[in-house]
Amino acid sequence: MFITRRGFAASAAALGACATFNSETSMYGLIGKMRAKPGQRGALTAILLAGADAMPGCRTYIVAHDAEDADAVWITEVWDNADQHRASLQLPQVQAAIAQARPLIAGFDEHHEIVPVGGIGLARS
Amino acid sequence: MFITRRGFAASAAALGACATFNSETSMYGLIGKMRAKPGQRGALTAILLAGADAMPGCRTYIVAHDAEDADAVWITEVWDNADQHRASLQLPQVQAAIAQARPLIAGFDEHHEIVPVGGIGLARS
Numbered sequence: 001m002f003i004t005r006r007g008f009a010a011s012a013a014a015l016g017a018c019a020t021f022n023s024e025t026s027m028y029g030l031i032g033k034m035r036a037k038p039g040q041r042g043a044l045t046a047i048l049l050a051g052a053d054a055m056p057g058c059r060t061y062i063v064a065h066d067a068e069d070a071d072a073v074w075i076t077e078v079w080d081n082a083d084q085h086r087a088s089l090q091l092p093q094v095q096a097a098i099a100q101a102r103p104l105i106a107g108f109d110e111h112h113e114i115v116p117v118g119g120i121g122l123a124r125s
Numbered sequence: 126m127f128i129t130r131r132g133f134a135a136s137a138a139a140l141g142a143c144a145t146f147n148s149e150t151s152m153y154g155l156i157g158k159m160r161a162k163p164g165q166r167g168a169l170t171a172i173l174l175a176g177a178d179a180m181p182g183c184r185t186y187i188v189a190h191d192a193e194d195a196d197a198v199w200i201t202e203v204w205d206n207a208d209q210h211r212a213s214l215q216l217p218q219v220q221a222a223i224a225q226a227r228p229l230i231a232g233f234d235e236h237h238e239i240v241p242v243g244g245i246g247l248a249r250s
Contacts, residue, residue: 029189031156031199033237049243060246062185062203064154064239074156074239076201078187078246112158114189114199118174121185121203121246 026115027059027122028082033110036071040104045073047104051097057084059122072109078116080124151240152184152247153207158235161196165229170198172229176222182209184247197234203241205249 036044048063055061057080066072079085088094116122161169173188180186182205191197204210213219241247 029187031189031201045242052244055245058245060185060187060244062154062201062241062244062246064156064203064241067238067240074237076156076187078189112199113192115192116187116189117170119177119185119187120180120183121187121248123246123248 026082027078027080027117028085029060029076029078029114029116030085031077031110031112031114032075032108033066034073034075034108035106036073037104037106038071041065041071041073044101044104047097047101048073048075051093051101053093055088055091055094057081058088059116059124071106078122151207152203152205152242153210154185154201154203154239154241155210156202156235156237156239157200157233158191159198159200159233160231161198161229162231163196166190166196166198169226169229172222172226173198173200176218176226178218180213180216180219182206183213184241184249196231203247 034044045063045065052058052061052063058077059080060076060078062074062076064074064076066074077085079088159169170188170190177183177186177188183202184205185201185203187199187201189199189201191199202210204213
């Protein structure tokens with residue numbers, strides 16, 4: 001979802017750099033770690049979850065708390081393809097979540113683009 | 126799955142340290158990044174996926190390639206609880222996967238315990 005906004009320039013570079021990635025046929029994913037402002041992780045989490053309904057092409061969207069870092073939130077996303085992910089950023093509920101969450105975020109510790117290849121929990125939405 | 130073996134001592138410490146974690150009622154998860162030996166990522170991936178069938182209590186198990194790092198594999202796991210995850214390490218197919226995969230692994234770059242709180246792709250297995 002919105003943790004990926006900052007990654008679009010990097011995304012284009014990654015698509016070019018990764019010989020195995022095919023935006024037409026590959027799944028697309030993101031693993032990110034964001035840092036809430038102190039005491040705001042619960043509120044931030046609620047916003048992240050509320051914005052996650054009905055996102056076409058989204059197979060997995062997991063919001064999790066780091067077990068050892070009281071301000072850290074991990075998000076793992078899997079989409080049918082990169083285009084579906086990009087389109088999701090225009091959805092009204094996603095744009096609303098971005099606006100609501102931004103004041104609660106201290107920063108982003110990690111942001112990784114991934115090519116999911118299989119497993120459990122990847123059923124089509 | 127097996128990327129978590131090395132984390133058991135840390136796991137116990139994390140359970141104690143995180144006030145919001147309850148091993149009886151909370152979901153339990155892991156996000157890890159492992160590094161295949163050069164040229165072995167495909168073979169390692171196949172082993173990781175083959176070992177992932179029929180793991181009781183596993184809600185999500187996603188194997189993904191890093192889009193920018195040709196040797197890196199990310200795994201995101203969500204379990205009903207920490208006990209189910211621990212029990213999975215005794216499953217025959219998991220133990221077989223551990224034995225087969227070990228020679229292909231150069232190392233572990235990241236290993237994070239998480240408390241999943243919601244989202245998409247978390248249906249009970």
